[in-house]
Amino acid sequence: MVTMSDVAREAGVSMMTVSNVLTGRKRVGEPTRDRVLAAVESLGYEVNLTARHLRAGRTDTVALIVPSFHDYFGEVADRIAPLIEAGGRHLVLERTSADARSEMESLSVPRLQMYDGVFLSVAGLGRDEIDRVPTSAPIVLLGEREMPGRFDHVRLANGEGARLATAHMLERGSRRVLALGGAVGSSAGMESDRRAGWAEAHRAAGLVPDDRLVVPLPDFTSEAAHQALGQVLDDGPAFDGIFAVNDTVAFGALAALAERGVRVPDEVQLAGFDNLDVSRFVPPGITSVDPGYDVVAATAVRLLEQRMAGSDAPREHVTTPVSLVERGSTRADVGPG
Amino acid sequence: MVTMSDVAREAGVSMMTVSNVLTGRKRVGEPTRDRVLAAVESLGYEVNLTARHLRAGRTDTVALIVPSFHDYFGEVADRIAPLIEAGGRHLVLERTSADARSEMESLSVPRLQMYDGVFLSVAGLGRDEIDRVPTSAPIVLLGEREMPGRFDHVRLANGEGARLATAHMLERGSRRVLALGGAVGSSAGMESDRRAGWAEAHRAAGLVPDDRLVVPLPDFTSEAAHQALGQVLDDGPAFDGIFAVNDTVAFGALAALAERGVRVPDEVQLAGFDNLDVSRFVPPGITSVDPGYDVVAATAVRLLEQRMAGSDAPREHVTTPVSLVERGSTRADVGPG
DNA sequence: CTGTTAGCGCTTTCAA
DNA sequence: TTGAAAGCGCTAACAG
DSSP, X not given: OOOHHHHHHHHTSOHHHHHHHHHOXXXXXXXXXXXXXXXXXXXXXXXXXXXXXXXXXXXXXXXXXXXXXXXXXXXXXXXXXXXXXXXXXXXEEEEOOSSHHHHHHHTOHHHHTTSSEEEEOOSSOOHHHHXXXXXXXXXXXXXXXXXXXXXXXEEEOHHHHHHHHHHHHHHTTOSSEEEETOOSSOOOSHHHHHHHHHHHHHHHTTOOOOGGGEEOOSSSXXXXXXXXXXXXXXXXXXXXXXXXXXXXXXXXXXXXXXXXXXOTTTTOEEEEESOOGGGGTSTTOOEEEEOOHHHHHHHHHHHHHHHHTTOOOOOOEEEEOOEEEOXXXXXXXXXXX | OOOHHHHHHHHTSOHHHHHHHHHOOSOOOHHHHHHHHHHHHHHTXXXXXXXXXXXXXXXXXXXXXXXXXXXXXXXXXXXXHHHHHHTTOEEEEEEOOSSHHHHHHHTOHHHXXXXXXXXXXXXXXXXXXXXHSOOSSOEEEESSSOOOTTSEEEEEOHHHHXXXXXXXXXXXXXXXXXXXXXXXXXXXXXXXXXXXXXXXXXXXXXXXXXXXXXEOOSSSSHHHHHHHHHHHHHHSOOOSEEEESSHHHHHHHHHHHHHTTOOTTTTOEEEEXXXXXXXXXXXXXXXXXXXXXXXXXXXXXXXXXXXHTTOOOOOOEEEEOOEEEOOTTSOSSOOOO
């Protein structure tokens, strides 16, 4: 490995001069500069960033640590990346494994403090476990559940989104709207917030939410939704609308409906959550709750940069607004129900 | 910041002993060990990985650097991650910006050598530019084009996949199959390989590939495909099949067809490439070329680990096999054409 | 404008 | 089993 002192020797200058040429932090005379660059070129020298980072005490790198970068977090990452770059830092993504054990593992403190800041979304961890994550690096939590007060936290208006989607279908004539992927117990996760919104929409419409319409899922994949909805269609309660906990789940539902020849939106209306790009294109177009990705990203970046700048302002817990995007999977007018 | 020497002082031992306790590399007496751990706990000490890395000359981290982690590369990343973890290293993802300038930027040597190894997929760079990427770190190229011989390279059998998909539709009665996203010029990218396969299938069926059926796209998004196919439907040549250069493009096509009431597969058959998870579920199910993600991942990891182990075996250029997954968007039997 | 010194936090020798 | 010294490659601070 070629080091800076090799270059210095080759150019007949001190290491400091090489460093100055490379970083541009100090004025260096033209001829000296040229000799240094020539030496760099001829030796094929490359700065060692690890060494620079150790010296500087910063890595100029921010991590987005999420359970999966498909779907929602992929979209979020796409918006966060340019904002972080604009601040002169790099964004890297890390995937936490699904299970809580290795999730805690990947949150091992040493790794966290390798970064100037971290966006963290924890799927499997309970609130207490999160609370035990040391605060060595600036951390902004992303995620749809209660979080310890000692972290900044950005979350969506989940209940409101679910309410919007469900109310929309009720307005358009549905009377029995399934909550596909709704939590049955009283966990504090995203699914229970979304389920609460579903229930609230029913009550606002003068209907009593029927617990049998809440269909839990082992995970929020298309496959799980496909299977579960197949079961409901075969021998579950009757329904005429589906609020899917996210768009991926909605695709699984769509497949199950199509297989049985159930027409969308005529017989069953369908709405999802996340407004994935593909949801616009999948016929008949999936009505979906839009998370306002730009706002989520901008808020998260603002909080993290504030923290990285050393602010000790009180932690913020921000809930960002959502909106409903109506498409062909729900009806345009009030139907017969 | 608490350092190891703080812990050593607190525990009344030398730094070396602290290090040994923490890494477990050497035997340490029980009582000493306990005192060290107590000090670590009470001071809230965290190893500084940057320092460790500098000392070790390794970062135990591998990067997957891709233009986008949606779709194809997201799937690849999901398969690569566990394999890398199994080797005791971490996988991080970085996104290259779309444009070649900042792509070259993110490939700046210093960043590359921060990693023990790199999987690199370059979208915007030409072969010559890639050839100029310094070989400081072990690099395995991923991507569907000719690459310099000095790198290991994993690519798909693009031509074969396109041929399979097109031949399948021709067998099932299509006579005029659009190549949606096919390259028009003679660039050496993925799209021209796939277009070549499309043409070959025609010839094998005794048909003459019609260049007017090759529809170029500004980018391989659903939106671009939606627009372009809309144009073709409105005033382009007649067709009865579509080979979409990837599944994302296929979704855009599906939307354009649905808007105009064109029935799939009865009037137009449709096949894509990548076999995304969602393609299984989008009615009527998108026939797609499966890239064999597990094989791609295993091959790439094998090559990189070999390189990271210091091998100077000749560079390998591996083309991994693909297969066709038939679904409802193409016909089950020979139709009337 | 250029060079010298010191040290970021850790671990690999080597010695006790 | 424990410790002291040396140095990974770089740059801030200060001299010259």
